[in-house]
Amino acid sequence: MKVYNFEDDPKQPLANIDEQYMQEALKLARKAFEEDEIPIGAIIVSNGKIIGKGYNMTERLNDVTAHAEMQAFTAAANYLGGKYLKDCTLYVTVEPCVMCAGASYWTQISKIVYGARDEKRGYSSIHEKIIHPKTIIQSGVLEKDCAELMMSFFRNKR
Numbered sequence: 001m002k003v004y005n006f007e008d009d010p011k012q013p014l015a016n017i018d019e020q021y022m023q024e025a026l027k028l029a030r031k032a033f034e035e036d037e038i039p040i041g042a043i044i045v046s047n048g049k050i051i052g053k054g055y056n057m058t059e060r061l062n063d064v065t066a067h068a069e070m071q072a073f074t075a076a077a078n079y080l081g082g083k084y085l086k087d088c089t090l091y092v093t094v095e096p097c098v099m100c101a102g103a104s105y106w107t108q109i110s111k112i113v114y115g116a117r118d119e120k121r122g123y124s125s126i127h128e129k130i131i132h133p134k135t136i137i138q139s140g141v142l143e144k145d146c147a148e149l150m151m152s153f154f155r156n157k158r
């Protein structure tokens with residue numbers, strides 16, 4: 001096992017790993033943006049490997065459930081050949097809604113890392129207990145980039 005010594009290597013703190021993965025989720029969010037979908041992207045990481053990706057496709061699929069996280073959960077479960085996502089981390093650019101948080105409960109995913117908060121539709125402003133008690137939550141990773149993408153999308157819509 002590799003242990004990071006923060007003092008020896010200040011340029012490479014552990015938090016950067018989360019930012020690197022969030023960058024990958026942001027790439028997918030930008031892809032959604034280009035396709036005129038609400039720009040949210042998600043990836044699922046297991047043992048340092050990306051095993052599921054998704055971005056919002058509600059317009060393309062004409063399906064209100066086609067959120068980035070739902071696509072990523074399905075892809076990861078297909079990859080693993082099992083429905084549970086233990087020892088996996090979901091990176092998503094915007095706080096999950098109650099539907100996706102509810103789905104994450106059923107996957108028993110180990111950790112969720114999200115970028116921007118969603119004050120209106122985010123699960124935490126509605127009911128925090130939707131999340132599985134074993135799931136660790138981390139918020140605010142590349143928050144500014146994630147939020148700005150959303151803001152510029154909705155600015156264009158007006």
Ligand SMILES: [Zn+2]
Nearest residue numbers: 067097099100
């Ligand atoms: Zn959702």
